[in-house]
Amino acid sequence: MPYGYHGKILHVDLSAGELRVEEPEEAFYRRYVGGSALGLYYLLRGTPAGADPLGPENTLVLALSPLTGAPISGQSRMTAVAKSPLTGAVGDSQCGGFFPAELKFAGFDAVVIRGRADAPLYLWIHDGRAELRQAQHLWGKVTGEVEGVIRSEVGDEKAQVLQVGPAGERLVRFAALINMSNRANGRTGMGAVMGSKNLKAVVVRGKDRPVLADRRALIELARWGAENFKDSDVYGLGLYGTAEIVTSQDKAGGLPTRNWSSGTFEGAAALDGTTMARTILKERDTCYACTVRCKRVVQVADGPHPVDPRYGGPEYETVATFGSYCGIDDLQAVAYANQLCNMYGMDTISCGATIAWAMDCFEQGILTRQDTDGVELRFGQAEAMIAMVEKIAHREGFGDLLAEGSARAAERIGRGAQDLVVAVKGQELPAHMPQVKRSLALIYAANPFGADHQSSEHDSSWRYYPERMAEIGIRDEPVSGKVLNEAKARYALTTQYAYSCMDTVNVCQFVFGPAWHLYSMGQLAQAVRAITGWQVEVEDLLRLGERRLNLLRAFNAREGIDREADTLPKKLQQALVGGKSDGLYVTSEEVERAKDWYYALAGWDVASGTPTRSKLEALELSWVADALGLA
Numbered sequence: 001m002p003y004g005y006h007g008k009i010l011h012v013d014l015s016a017g018e019l020r021v022e023e024p025e026e027a028f029y030r031r032y033v034g035g036s037a038l039g040l041y042y043l044l045r046g047t048p049a050g051a052d053p054l055g056p057e058n059t060l061v062l063a064l065s066p067l068t069g070a071p072i073s074g075q076s077r078m079t080a081v082a083k084s085p086l087t088g089a090v091g092d093s094q095c096g097g098f099f100p101a102e103l104k105f106a107g108f109d110a111v112v113i114r115g116r117a118d119a120p121l122y123l124w125i126h127d128g129r130a131e132l133r134q135a136q137h138l139w140g141k142v143t144g145e146v147e148g149v150i151r152s153e154v155g156d157e158k159a160q161v162l163q164v165g166p167a168g169e170r171l172v173r174f175a176a177l178i179n180m181s182n183r184a185n186g187r188t189g190m191g192a193v194m195g196s197k198n199l200k201a202v203v204v205r206g207k208d209r210p211v212l213a214d215r216r217a218l219i220e221l222a223r224w225g226a227e228n229f230k231d232s233d234v235y236g237l238g239l240y241g242t243a244e245i246v247t248s249q250d251k252a253g254g255l256p257t258r259n260w261s262s263g264t265f266e267g268a269a270a271l272d273g274t275t276m277a278r279t280i281l282k283e284r285d286t287c288y289a290c291t292v293r294c295k296r297v298v299q300v301a302d303g304p305h306p307v308d309p310r311y312g313g314p315e316y317e318t319v320a321t322f323g324s325y326c327g328i329d330d331l332q333a334v335a336y337a338n339q340l341c342n343m344y345g346m347d348t349i350s351c352g353a354t355i356a357w358a359m360d361c362f363e364q365g366i367l368t369r370q371d372t373d374g375v376e377l378r379f380g381q382a383e384a385m386i387a388m389v390e391k392i393a394h395r396e397g398f399g400d401l402l403a404e405g406s407a408r409a410a411e412r413i414g415r416g417a418q419d420l421v422v423a424v425k426g427q428e429l430p431a432h433m434p435q436v437k438r439s440l441a442l443i444y445a446a447n448p449f450g451a452d453h454q455s456s457e458h459d460s461s462w463r464y465y466p467e468r469m470a471e472i473g474i475r476d477e478p479v480s481g482k483v484l485n486e487a488k489a490r491y492a493l494t495t496q497y498a499y500s501c502m503d504t505v506n507v508c509q510f511v512f513g514p515a516w517h518l519y520s521m522g523q524l525a526q527a528v529r530a531i532t533g534w535q536v537e538v539e540d541l542l543r544l545g546e547r548r549l550n551l552l553r554a555f556n557a558r559e560g561i562d563r564e565a566d567t568l569p570k571k572l573q574q575a576l577v578g579g580k581s582d583g584l585y586v587t588s589e590e591v592e593r594a595k596d597w598y599y600a601l602a603g604w605d606v607a608s609g610t611p612t613r614s615k616l617e618a619l620e621l622s623w624v625a626d627a628l629g630l631a
């Protein structure tokens with residue numbers, strides 16, 4: 001068994017009620033390593049082309065890496081992959097917290113889940129053993145309550161629970177997987193997939209820590225991180241959380257406001273992480289063994305929206321989607337919406353952005369109170385926003401339509417509602433604007449699982465971190481954030497490989513990365529060497545990222561999703577109003593041109609944007625080329 005692994009993959013067939021343990025060869029781990037790439041291996045093999053994402057044929061994989069649970073910051077991450085019910089394309093989402101490390105200590109490198117149980121179950125994994133337990137009594141209950149009941153049933157207060165809330169049970173298309181009642185595999189609807197399988201939770205506990213190749217070298221690196229954290233660019237993240245960037249985003253004209261009509265919001269200061277620290281912050285929280293402690297715990301004792309600290313606190317994306325996207329400057333209301341999403345198990349980005357889109361439709365007269373169950377769904381109305389979160393989670397009235405996501409809902413409504421959707425491949429955009437960070441115009445369009453802000457490095461890092469950029473081979477003169485030329489396409493693709501690698505070795509992108517992060521890519525290679533004993537350099541990490549990106553792209557190609565789906569929403573072609581980004585917009589011509597460069601640089605077929613046989617073979621993925629029927 002290779003260092004850093006258990007050498008065991010747990011396979012769960014819910015239809016048959018069977019559990020099986022696979023013990024792959026070291027060569028398998030070397031090629032797929034962990035996280036997303038390892039998950040995609042099982043997804044591509046286990047899910048037939050054209051499968052219903054909410055049917056028993058869809059394969060849900062929960063995957064760790066050799067780093068998970070090791071004594072260094074930023075390693076407690078888990079990737080969930082499956083076919084996405086939101087996009088119909090590949091689904092891929094990461095979480096942090098204590099669940100990933102505990103799953104590792106429970107004795108497995110990944111869990112592969114197929115089929116559908118006849119009645120609700122939960123999976124209890126402990127000390128290298130696994131069993132399915134009845135969960136009918138937990139169905140319909142919110143996450144905080146379920147966590148308490150399960151811990152007392154398994155007799156261990158330290159058991160970690162990954163679960164679907166009522167939204168996942170009701171197949172809300174952007175339902176999340178929730179652990180600790182406040183950490184999420186938020187994006188691409190992985191909660192709906194688990195809910196469709198009648199699997200309420202995966203519960204883990206154990207003490208089995210894999211042997212590391214060079215423990216002393218890893219401890220030395222961890223010590224370096226602890227000593228240098230205060231002088232690093234992630235120190236503010238620890239103090240004020242991810243919402244510390246609200247004000248700077250606003251000043252740059254990059255804070256999406258009123259469904260992306262503007263990049264500046266007059267209420268930005270009220271939503272900023274420093275305001276949160278002064279007002280509702282109870283304490284900082286962390287993921288297993290992480291020194292950064294960027295997670296927020298907020299508390300609101302009185303008023304119409306009490307917030308229970310067990311449900312954590314809002315991230316930047318959540319503050320933006322329920323705040324500026326909806327024109328709302330009430331931080332307590334935003335924190336309450338965050339709590340509802342964690343209780344019911346929903347992605348805060350898609351939920352908030354879908355409500356903002358509906359508000360835009362209401363303001364434009366496309367929707368009226370007759371459509372919205374009598375709710376005056378206008379920008380700035382916090383009560384209306386909260387009412388919609390409740391309705392979506394319960395699929396009640398108008399919420400049943402919003403639970404389909406903005407793209408599907410718009411298609412059903414018609415009357416110009418599609419022109420206001422801000423989504424790619426059906427997934428709502430996160431809160432970073434391509435109008436001021438032009439590389440994201442390309443990455444949002446081309447990313448296989450829909451628009452994502454953590455799939456590449458944003459534009460300004462090129463200028464500010466030249467040494468770290470050189471480490472991944474970017475040595476050209478930096479290009480302005482407002483330009484999308486061939487050099488920018490190369491920057492986008494190269495940094496996408498780096499981020500893709502981080503989702504494969506499954507590390508936190510606030511701790512490791514190619515720019516402002518605590519640890520550089522070179523130090524990530526050191527960590528992988530210390531844990532596995534493999535002679536890994538930065539170029540090997542980039543190749544891992546490239547392999548994973550090709551697997552993602554291959555899944556979509558098999559589904560018939562290709563270049564045509566790599567487009568930005570119309571709304572981004574309209575000029576923004578106000579602030580520093582006043583008048584800025586993205587054109588479809590510049591995106592199409594950038595796609596030509598990007599596909600060519602990636603070694604894909606430029607006409608279709610799909611991987612070629614020669615590229616897949618170069619990445620030791622000839623079985624994928626065979627599966628795609630490539631000549």
Ligand code: SF4
Nearest residue numbers: 074287290292294508
């Ligand atoms: S930086 Fe924040 S999200 Fe990342 S591992 Fe540390 S505490 Fe968790």
